[in-house]
Amino acid sequence: MIDEHHIDALTKLLGDKGVVTRREDMEAYEAGARYDRGRAAAVLRPATTEEVSAAVGYCVRSGIALIPQSGNTGLVSGSTPDESGSEVVVSLDRLTRQFALDLDNRSVRVDAGFRLSELNRRLEEHGLFFPIDLGADPRIGGMITTNTGGSRFLKYGDVRRNTLGLKVVLADEAGTVLDLGSDLRKNNTGVDWKQIFIGTSGAFGIVTECVLNLERLPKQTATAFLVPASGAHVLPLLKAMEERLGAYLSAFEGMSRNAIAAAFAHVPALKNPFQGGKVPDYVILAEISRTSSPREGEQPLDAVLESVLAEIWEMEEVLLADALVGPPHEIWALRHALSEGVKHLGKLIAFDLSFRRGDIMAFCDHMKTEMPEKFPGVTVCDFGHIGDGGVHFNLVVAKDSPLLADATFEQRLRNWVFAVAVEQYHGSFSAEHALGRRNQAFYDLYTPEKLRNMAAGLKTLTSPGKLGSVRFG
Amino acid sequence: MIDEHHIDALTKLLGDKGVVTRREDMEAYEAGARYDRGRAAAVLRPATTEEVSAAVGYCVRSGIALIPQSGNTGLVSGSTPDESGSEVVVSLDRLTRQFALDLDNRSVRVDAGFRLSELNRRLEEHGLFFPIDLGADPRIGGMITTNTGGSRFLKYGDVRRNTLGLKVVLADEAGTVLDLGSDLRKNNTGVDWKQIFIGTSGAFGIVTECVLNLERLPKQTATAFLVPASGAHVLPLLKAMEERLGAYLSAFEGMSRNAIAAAFAHVPALKNPFQGGKVPDYVILAEISRTSSPREGEQPLDAVLESVLAEIWEMEEVLLADALVGPPHEIWALRHALSEGVKHLGKLIAFDLSFRRGDIMAFCDHMKTEMPEKFPGVTVCDFGHIGDGGVHFNLVVAKDSPLLADATFEQRLRNWVFAVAVEQYHGSFSAEHALGRRNQAFYDLYTPEKLRNMAAGLKTLTSPGKLGSVRFG
Incomplete structure (x- = not known):
């Protein structure tokens, strides 16, 4: 799937530990947390920003497609390879060296491969934490590229609000490293470039290092x-x-x-x-x-x-x-x-929606009223973050339901839910899970042409190489 | 300075009230709050987003340079025309029609021409306010394009954190209107384009409308x-x-x-x-x-x-x-x-710096120690926002000081302060005043070439016309 000489060259850059090609060792990197299984041509595991840069530059010059993968806990097929077997996964799982706490500044500079749990474990003794509260245990890089929110958004905001600085490797021929923002809380000296790498699923560059705002742990x-x-x-x-x-x-x-x-x-x-x-x-x-x-x-x-x-x-x-x-x-x-309870009711079809706060209950009522007629046999099991407008709009179909035999059912259901949420209630079709292969079609459908063209231009400007599972270009 | 037929065409688009060409009526739009006085070819005063779009499109097609102006309270010469007499000011001061409060969502949709004081006056009866606390009374559009912080940043953050959505007119031949973000607090469905218009001094587009997060007034x-x-x-x-x-x-x-x-x-x-x-x-x-x-x-x-x-x-x-x-x-x-007290001591040379919180006092001490030797006769009168790292680093020279006779003095002083702040303490040369003609040279000096090139590319992608006082291209 990938020429042996590419593997040799990448191994020279990253060492033996940095390149995985054995089928059984690649499996963990090929399957998403909830959906889909793809096939990787190889998995790269660089341990420093410099190694990411060298490997990415090499792959771009060689025309190799790259899929950045962080904790791989996302739910939109954003961090796994497709089924072609031609994509190379760039895992952040060895990017866990740097951990520089600044207690005066209430911030930490960390490599993007740290797990959220490990970060918070190290912060606990200082009475601090990174205040994004999630069910999963992602790595920090992926939290940045999905801009996760979580259960305490109401008080602490999202990842965007708590990110002070980023180091990013662009998918260009040089593997350019950008040092964006820093430890500063106030800094208005031009375009705040880090913002375009937050919540965009790694399509514009690979986040390798971040400076995060920390909050005091509640007592x-x-x-x-x-x-x-x-x-x-x-x-x-x-x-x-x-x-x-x-x-x-x-x-x-x-x-x-x-x-x-x-x-x-x-x-x-x-x-x-x-x-x-x-x-x-x-x-x-x-x-x-x-x-x-x-x-x-x-x-x-x-x-x-x-x-x-x-x-x-x-x-x-x-x-x-x-x-x-x-x-x-x-x-x-x-x-x-x-979340687990709902999964056990049957086949789960999950939506991560958001609305103006005043519209959440109206939307859910609307759907509960129309569902029996439109899709009899589908149960609405919603829960969510009322304080910030987010709804986990979960639909469950009994495992023996005849609906599941209908090949068009799931797509029809998705189209209908998104149409009501976005067109009728002016909501978001991805509140905090960002974009991946799973919802690309809705990006294409609901994003005005001008903004899609601007995103394509931005892609050319930053990472013209093949990077990420989302097509912005 | 501008052909009569352009004035006629613009008057057809904006009405008599929308086009100012009498010298005495333009004066208020030509002088900055603290520095500089320029000369405008005309002042446009559109009253709606559609009028901004029509006027901007016309001017871009005609090659006319535009300077967006909001409350004109900035301190970096960002919103006034240069001395050529060829630039046309686009004032937001008549963009004050829309004010749509959403109490459930704790947000308001307003035209960008509202003054901060007027916005808060209308919110007070609902126990709400826009939590950016400033000495000046800017219009909202300018607050967005400078990303102001203020005295309560520690608790409420900056304008960026409190901006949910923007409507922006691009300086392209069509005067394209972008509707970016909305009333949603969680929405990760692609590039968060509004971020590039925040804090970038209006060079990438003119903000005409915004959706703002509101907070409850302290009791x-x-x-x-x-x-x-x-x-x-x-x-x-x-x-x-x-x-x-x-x-x-x-x-x-x-x-x-x-x-x-x-x-x-x-x-x-x-x-x-x-x-x-x-x-x-x-x-x-x-x-x-x-x-x-x-x-x-x-x-x-x-x-x-x-x-x-x-x-x-x-x-x-x-x-x-x-x-x-x-x-x-x-x-x-x-x-x-x-602020007023310091101004009365003599000639004020003001810096709006920021640092990691732990470096503020060290920087100020450093400067106070070195000043008597480097620039005898200059008094340091600093104050600032320790909680977020911002420092109003004010220097005062007695009005009768021989230093003021030295034509190179002020530039040498500025260069030195910025060099120590940025190079030695890794601080910001513009914490919350953003960019304007006044600090363009430091943008050019301290921004890495790659980021300057990316900004130029972004300019072409969004507003290829002549827009704003800052040269990103």
Whole structure:
């Protein structure tokens, strides 16, 4: 699939450890976390930015197509090779040398191959963390190229907001290394080039190093399940919480009855805290947190949450049907079981959508009303980040459903969901999973021609070589 | 300076109100807020995005050079015409029609010509504000193209962080209108094009409309002057405050003795709160704030600040020499008087620098040590945003100083300050004022050739016409 002399040349550049060509050793790099399996011509594992540069430059001069791969935890087939067997994977998994903490600046300079968990493990003793809260455990480079958000976006923002600087290798004949941004928080001296490498799936360059903003780890946390009086009361409830809690509010997650029921069914050990064990139509997980230790004379955080909820109970408009304050590990256990629970109901067809905050519930209601007629047998198991407009709009089809025998079914379903989300509700078809082979067609469909042409021009300007799974050109 | 038939054609597009050619009416658009006076060929005042598009397209087809101008409060000669009399100013001052508040989404869609003060005036009744705190009162479009930061960056970030969407008119023959981003907080479906128009001084397109994130207005604020035990204790003090206050901390501003003394001298009504009236070497203004109203059982914010300061007093390392909690309007009055005070000392040569937070005091010390030898007679009156690394590094020369007779003096001084800041301390030569004619030479000097070439390519890709005061091409 790739000439032996290319392998020899790349091995000279990267050493034996840096080039993988044995079929069985390549398998782990060929399969996506949820979808698809491709075939790599080879896997490169450079250990430094200089090695990435040398290898990329060589491949571009030789016309070899490259697929950057970070933690390979993405869900849109963005980091795995296609089935042609002609693409070379560039893995970041050995780019884990540099870790330079700057406590004064509250930032860290790290190689892009660090896992999020390892980064946070090293930061914990300093009372710090990288505040992107995800179910998966990606490597940092991939978090940058997908611009992940997560459950605490409401308080800490996305990866873009927390990225101060990047080092990027371009797919040009020289393997040009760009040093973009730095440790500075304020710097307006021209184009902020790092922005075009954030959230663009590695098509414009390979991120090899980053400077990240760090936040202080919370020292107090209080959580509750809130049952809104109805779906229409979810947004007023969010606003009432924001008004009373401001920057304390660190999560406001929505969970539909179907998703919760699936979690209870799949994880019997989960405590069902709802009255009579009856799962409400919709439940909010609210979290408030403080980075300070409890101080004498200061109300404990549980008491703050309880008094805020008492105020909300007393409002003229009845927003709440029920509220249950409980320990964070118990409250979050349900939220964390949703994804696995839903998967076990049947075949999962997942959408990562976002909306204006006021439109989330309306969209979900719209779909739940129309689904039985349009696609009978499809169950909506939505949950998501109400505070920032993100929805994991999960659809499940029973494994024995005749729908699965219809070869056009899944595509028709996807087209319909995206059309309603994007055209009718002006939402996003990829809130935090970015682009990959899986949703390329929707990029092509929903991106105005002028912007597609500009992206093609930008590709030529930065990485004219064959790089990444997404076609911007 | 511009053919009469062009004026006629533009008047047909924009109406009589939309085209200014009388010398006396153009004057206000020709002078910068602090520096320079140019000469405009005409001033265009379109009232809608469509009018901007029509006028820009016409001018590009006719080879006419355009200078976008927003509130014209910038300090780098970014928004005024040069002295040739051939440039046409495009003012945003009539772009003030649209104001669409989305309370659920906590965002507003506004035309770019709104003044910050007017925007916040309209938001106040909803308990909201656009959280960029500045001394000047710019229009929103200019805030976007300079990516302003301000005094509360520490808590709320810069304009970039608070911009959800933009409408931009490109300087191409069609006057293409781009609709970029939107009301969504999470959206990763390709290049986030709005980012290249933020902080780039209008060279790539004219921002005509924006969707902005809003924050809740604080309902409680407590402030104090902190006198650090020495300059070396400023950063440990910041970290001790961050550890204990987290997201409560909304400002941590540094003020040097020279700057404070200048404010006291210029504004005799200012209260001097320091022991014996003796101004300390360095003073920190610390502010904490809460968006919630005081709640029963909750410590008032003044008491929180006092108890945090008591904890810091008890630390093993002595960080504080003194601390004075006082009412916000009195505490901020001194901070707000610094800029005017310093101006009255003599000729002001101002620098808008930024550093890693840990390097700010070291840089200022370095300069204060070397200044008497390198440039005797120049006084350093620095103040700035320690929490985010920004420094208003102000130098003052007595009006009767012989230095001012030396034609090369100011340039030599600028070159030296920038060289130390950028080359030795890896700082930024424009933290929050962005680029204009005033600092173009330093862009040319300190931007790597590859990035300058990429910017030129981006210019061709977006706005090939003559647009803006900065030469990226």
